[in-house]
Amino acid sequence: MQSLNDLPAPGGAHPDLDPPPEPARALRGRRTLYVVERIRDMIVSGDLPAGGRISERMITEGLGVTRTPLREAFKILEAEGLVRIVPNRGAEVIHLSPSDIEAAFEVLTGLESVAAELACTRGTAAEFAAIEARHDRMVACQRADDLMGYFHLNQEIHQLIVDCAHNPALSRVYRTESARIRRYRFAGNRVGERWVRAVMEHEQILDALKQRQGALLRELLRTHHINGWRVTRRVLEGELSPPG
Amino acid sequence: MQSLNDLPAPGGAHPDLDPPPEPARALRGRRTLYVVERIRDMIVSGDLPAGGRISERMITEGLGVTRTPLREAFKILEAEGLVRIVPNRGAEVIHLSPSDIEAAFEVLTGLESVAAELACTRGTAAEFAAIEARHDRMVACQRADDLMGYFHLNQEIHQLIVDCAHNPALSRVYRTESARIRRYRFAGNRVGERWVRAVMEHEQILDALKQRQGALLRELLRTHHINGWRVTRRVLEGELSPPG
DNA sequence: ATTCCCTATATTGCATGCAATAATGTCGAA
DNA sequence: TTCGACATTATTGCATGCAATATAGGGAAT
Known part of the structure; x- marks a missing residue:
């Protein structure tokens, strides 16, 4: 794993050691951000198991940072709802x-729902085109049975629709709340039948957006989510087994 | 100001000094939270001016904490959208x-909007009664021209309606996003005419909630916010001068 | 007087050390 | 063997020190 510690060793570290490259000098003021992004990725992608403890040593050694920026990162991740900090026991991935x-x-x-109406009012043709491009690539992923690519583009499309509302606060909150459950949504998408239907729903969603039919778009998105959750829940509860 | 530093001086502080009370020993593991709550209050209430810088010294001396928990607090407040941290320049209140x-x-x-429908489905009679009690006190505040009390109860009522949805994530996000603009909303409420009308709207809102008319409640809340924002904006843009 | 540059000072970013707490291991009694 | 008290070790919470950067002040040139 790429380490950030390969630098001149400012503090009290041995001055004779660590002669290797120093790619991170410019990171002053960004270490915490770097750690947050790294850990967030690990949580959102599922690399760090839900409910599992994240010891400081594990991360400091893995990422090559010291405890101060790491502890600040934990606080941010806690505010984002991805991590829970138990006093004197450290951080654990939220389950x-x-x-x-x-x-x-x-x-x-x-x-x-808010985004839908606003997007139809404020979204630009260029934004819609960008969404359509992703949509086409998403359909291609489905045809190629590329679940990972499909999932990624799917998420991106929903975020882009929200972004069309031109409301930074909305985009930010949506992004954060979306990240909180991303790892769990992946399961739902693996069910073949749902996958096909979801793409069909996306077709309608895209049409409604392009035709700026806000009320319709809102309803389509609502139904889309309800359907998605229904399948996701069954998978999570073990009623449906995700195909190998 | 109450200082937390009046304790045995663990680190490297002079061991002969600081004999006074030690009310904060039990704060281990909670210092950052304490600081967050303190600064959040100062920002939300307007004690810290928007756009103003918050130097570390100013807070460490004011609250009697050291820089480590303070800097962690800044990170949390940044994640909440109340503060902006500029590398090498520190934190400033978001404007x-x-x-x-x-x-x-x-x-x-x-x-x-989501909360409205869910609250009408899931809210308990006890919860509705608690809201009604606040509502009555709020009306009393209006009659007594107690703007501060009115404002506080108003905020509380909206949060309680959201809480009726029995959705922790919704309550949490609503609370955080609500806090971000609280200081600006106060201005809007000071306009006498709006004040009267807002209370009337609240009457309707309460009725819709008690009768569990979700769609109606949703629409009433929507209109309520639009009306509120219209006045708030004019006050903020200086078209209306806040009386008093 | 104004502008620029240089120096002195203050402030922040980060690393680390110490104390408090939790986790772990050991041994003896039941 | 099992359980629990105690000692040992590991881990976290926080305070502080050092280096990097920003800020302020002063003097020289214009």
């Missing part, structure tokens, strides 16, 4: 129950 | 433009 996930879906649905 | 505030209103409206 979401099905009802927590359902709650998050409700929030996202509400945010997309 | 929101009218369009930022409008954006926040849109987010809050969206969140309350």
Whole structure:
């Protein structure tokens, strides 16, 4: 793993050691951000197991940073709802129950509802075209059975629709809340039947957006989320097994 | 100001000094939280001017904490959108433009829209009664011309309606986003005419909630926010001067 | 007087050390 | 063997020191 510690050793570290490259001098003022992004990726992608503890040593050694920026990163991740800090015991990845996930879906649905109407009012043709391009690539991913690519583009499309509302606060909150449950949503997408249907729904969503039919778009997104959650829940509860 | 530093001096402080009370020993693991809450209050209430810099010394001396928990607090407040940290220059209170505030209103409206329908489905009679009690006290505040009390109860009522949705994520996001613009909303409430009308709207809102008419409640809240924002904007843009 | 540059000072970013707490291991009694 | 008290070790919370950067002040040239 790429280490940031390969630099002149400012503090009290041995002055004779660490002669290797110093790619990180410019990171002053950005270390915490770097750590946050790194850990966030690990949590959102599922590399760090839900409920699992994240010891400071594990990260400091893995990323080559010291404890101060790491501890600041933990606080940020806690504010984002990705991590829980238990006093004297450190940080652990938040584990979401099905009802927590359902709650998050409700929030996202509400945010997309406002976004839908605003996007149809304020979105530009260029923005719509960018979404359509992603949509086409997403369909291609489905045809190629590239679940990972599909999932990624899917997320991106929803974010871009929200971004069309030209409301930075909305985009920010949507992004954060979306990240909280991303790892759990992946499961739902693996169900073949749902996958096909989801793409069909996306077609309609894209059409409604392009035709600037806000009320319709809102309803389509709402239904899309309800359908998605229904499948996701069953997968999470073990009723449906994700195909190998 | 109450200082937390009046304790045994663990680190390297002079061991002969600081004999006074030690009320904060139990704060281990909670210092950052304490600082966050303190600074958040100062920002939300307007004690710290928007756009103003918050130097570390100013807070460490004021609250009697050291720089480590303070810097962690800044990171949390940045994640909450209350503060901006400029590398090598420290933290400053976020200044929101009218369009930022409008954006926040849109987010809050969206969140309350979901909340409205859910609250009418899931809210308990006890919760409704608690809201009604606040509402009555709020009306009393209006009659007594107690703007501060009115404002506080108003905020509380909206949060409680959202809480009726029994969705922790929704409550959390609403609380955070609401705090971001609280200081700016106060201005809007000072306009006498709006004040009267807002209370009337609250009557209707309460009725819709008690009768569990979700769609109606949603629309009433939406209109309520639009009306509120219209006045707030004019005050912020200086078209209306706040009396007193 | 104004502008620029240089120096002195203050402030921030980060690394680290010490104390408090939790986790772990050991041994003896039941 | 199992359980629990105690000692040992590891880990976290926080305070502080050092280096990098920004800020302020002063003097010289214009």
